[in-house]
Amino acid sequence: MSAKYGYYPGCSLERNAIAYHQSAVAVAPVLDIEFVELDDWNCCGATEYIAIDVLPAYALVARNLAIASRQKLSGGNQNQVVAPCSACFLNLSKVDKYMSDAPRLAANVNTALAAGGLSYKPGSVRVRHLLDIVVNDVGYDAIAAKVQKPLYGLRIAPYYGCLIVRPGFQGAFDDPEYPMSLDRLMGTLGTTVVDFPVKAHCCGGHMTQISEQVALELIRQLLQNAAEYEADAIVTLCPMCQLNLDGYQEAVNRHYGTKYHIPILYFTQLMGLAFGLPAATLGFGKEFVDAAAALNKIGVQPPPKPKKERAGKEALPMPEMAAGGLSHES
Amino acid sequence: MSPERIGVYVCHCGSNIAATVDVEEVALWASEELGDRGVVVARDYQFMCSSLGQELIEADIKEQGLTRVVVAACSPHLHERTFRTACKRAGLNPFLCELVSIREQVSWVHTDRAAATEKAMAVVSGGVERVTLHQPLEPLHVPIHPATLIVGGGIAGIQAALEIADSGYPVYLVEREPSIGGHMAQFDKTFPTLDCSACILTPKMVDVGGHPNVTLLTWSEVERVDGYVGSFTVTVRKKARYVDESVCTGCGICTEKCPVRVLDNTYEAGLGYRKAVYRPFAQAVPKYPVIDRENCTYFQRGKCKACQLFCPTHPKAIDFEQKDEILQFQVGNIILATGYDLFDCRRIPQYGYARLANVFTSLEFERLCNAAGPTGGKIVLRDGVTEPATVGIIHCVGSRDHNYNPYCSNICCMQSLKFGHLVKERTGAEVFNFYIDIRTAFKDYDEFYQRVLEDGVHFVRGRVAEVTDAARLPGEEGKLIIQVEDTLLGKQRRIPVDMVVLSAALQPRQDSTEVAYTFGIACSANGWFIEKHPKLDPVATMTEGIFIAGACQGPKDIPASVAQGAAAAARVLGRIHQKELALEPVRASIIAERCSGCRICNNLCPFNAISYDTARMITEINPALCQGCGTCVAACPSGAITGTQFSNEQVLAQLYGLLLLNVSSGPVQQPQPALVPA
């Protein structure tokens, strides 16, 4: 029997990030998981609602939590809701956490919910990001077993952005500073993963709307670093990150006189390709920066293992990374 | 009517008590209302603890024939001994005196004067009821064995060992590494005077190693401690060295011939290598090498024996058949000087340690500076050859941070200043120190800061946000970029450097809680051993006969560790000179007929004073180990354990006095028989 999860797509996945939605839905059956969309969910408020008014912002999110807890989605004591969008993931888990920590807030939110015939008991829904489900519930081994066309030859910069690992309102599933789960996942698919030092940096968020100058610089930094590592593509797991890096790449090039051409893809799209699903079902072609050239690099043979640069005779030993680390191609 | 003649003394404590409690009223009330409970005299006085105050009590004991005394003043922690001694001087058994607190428990925690006065009366009444049931007690005398166990051969343990051994008493110094010396042996220079660390340490190591009064047990660990202050029985595992110390000359040929190179994570802090048969460093004490079984080809694969083959002694000093030895000996006192561990900098990924090659820990940097270290004292990058042109030193790594360790690690400021000076002196590189606060509070420390400022070291006030190799601006390529807010400018800065040194926090030994359990002492939540009193008794612990010194009690530099080692030794010597120790007779004891042998109390005792007699199937309490804490008394389901000075009868009588004789709650009631157990 497949594992069932409540599914909260969020506004972006309806349209702007339709490629993310399509590819997530396409790979789910391969991974033996089933998404049950929350009934008549509403917007999470992104980073905007809370800037205007507290209690309505919390009540807005809590309506979704209330629906999820009522819908009895995944069985057991706690309903699990998967949110593919990092901002939605953050808002849902934050409201649950702060309602648990501040009883007065919880009481007020519930009074508001009661006006719509709803209620929410803090702690009754566990909100999870799609990546967490994929790497921790399904697991790398199970994924490896499903790979039919390894993505050999594709150099990937794994990009996590901020909110899925920070601050971890319901407990972080990966390191907030130097996460590795997407790196390992991409390695499992056969891609060459670069050790992307800015992998958890900010994409600029809503600054594109408030001060484009500030946003373009943040986007430029990410593109510059990916280009230095000769990445064929940046892989994301958040609609906002995808939009900023993809939609504003041309603006960055214009502003800084650069010539970056780095397609920005969702991790689910690459999973679908590796699983041998038809590209048409995975939302390819929606990206502004065309991914065709990058995808053409995918070869049938694994690339030769890069020779480890031999340290000089005088070189001092390098401390080992903590257990679970992945050795990157350098 | 009570058969006792009780005196009540109410202290003003200047205005500490008198400002909130009407002390005259309390004394007057006691003399009038508690007469039928045995009170024959009640007085108030400005400072009961003064000589004149004490004389007042003594005079009453003699002149009025008092048989019990209640003093209402501060906490028993402070002056219980004072008033007991006063009673003793006047010929009254000191345990017939009860000190009740009307300061910490009344005047300091209340503001309503009428209510506070009433509560003080209740507290006095409780004391009167209780003291009536007190028994005269005599202190326990235990002989003190003249030998001392010192655990840990770092500078604190070495200092303590020398102080005691030089005074003519035997010392067992146990060290788990193959050599004594501790962290100090790894350092190059010591602040603030820049003495060569080895030059000032090794003479002390040699003294300890050759001292006729010191039994040096390296490559050894304490497994068990039984007994109590004055006569502990210590069990030590002396791990097999696979080297016969009676034959070995320490020539080092075995090490030379050993084909296995092992990364040395202890002495070289992971920055250098040693062999599988090795002496950690040239000046090691003792001089004998040790075979690291895990990495030895012979032990792992049954072949090699190169060390034995080339050993020039007759018979061969290398002995693959050697076994661990279990030693047992008696000591009267124990000093723990087990030191610290360095914070694992990988826990702060944004500083890049173990990911970015040229990020070093403070201990790695010490080895880099050390002439006997892997680079012969050359400050170079991880490639082993390139001298850095810019070095960033980050303070407070893992310290003063609620995500890791909330405390200040004490030594890092001075250590970082020292690093800055050494870099300047040896490479002329530009140096940046990134700090939150510069803490140079001890003698000649701030002068050293001045000197480093004069060296031209740069200081940026701000806790570093991240260290990255992701270049963003021209000039950053190929560098490590330190991103920080310069808080004095209020601006974010990115400073490209070649090398980063992380001044890592000092942490309790990772096995500190197990060690504390073995010795029956307490650890703080952080894991540091807890001293008896943070100001007035810094090297004793709550367990009689166990002392602590150096960084195991909290982060400490060399001067402070040496001072504590000497202080602990002085405390031990004082004990040894007394030849016997008078222990306070507040103890738990078991009424054998009532003990069901359920053993519930066995594991609760924090002082390991309880044992189980399997033959009689009952539990026993060792009165010398028992500290009278009362945990077992409360836990015993059969009521078989009673505490002298804390018997059920005494405690219930005090409660009865507190609750039932409250002045304003109506007429004084007679004791309810139900409350007082038969």
Place this chain on the structure above:
Amino acid sequence: MVAQRSAAGPAPGAFMDEVIAATPGGASHLELCVQCGTCGGSCPSGPDMEHTPRHLFAMIRAGMKEEVLRSNTPWYCVSCYYCMVRCPQEIHITDIMYTLKRMAIKEGLYRESSAADAPDFSETFIDFVNNYGRSFELGLATRYHLRHHPLTAVRKAGMGLGMVRKGRMDLTPKRINGIEQLQAILAKARELGAEDGAISQGGRQ
């Protein structure tokens, strides 16, 4: 016998207390700031802020309410939470930035900051949420940009057209079925918020 206090004036920590009280979700720890600068060093938009977060906290402590609420700093916060996970004193910095935004709007001071348009972006966004239950990118982009950036609106429109062409933008907003239920909930929440001191939701109580 309380010693006499010196003459009245605003209590020195009054503004800080106000900020703490208005920050939801338990203890914000603002009072624990040791001015180490971890937040200012970590902030992606730190170089463009008029005051680093740390500097702003010093100003809050000094009671410089107007200067704080006029600063562009909260509006330049990208909600990346780096400061919050790195802060050695566990201060809820991101949440405090949201609090300052709300206060600035309430006091009307943001209009003098260099991020004067930012609140309108947020307000336009939430208008759609209030009316439809979903956000609506096309409406947001056109309304907000035509009002505030008419000069660059044409270029933005180019991107918008691209979005439409790629099938990444709806031409009409979607409305949830339970919009009336949602509006009832939001109305009740606004009412409770107003009763409960407008913005105070469970800081230090």
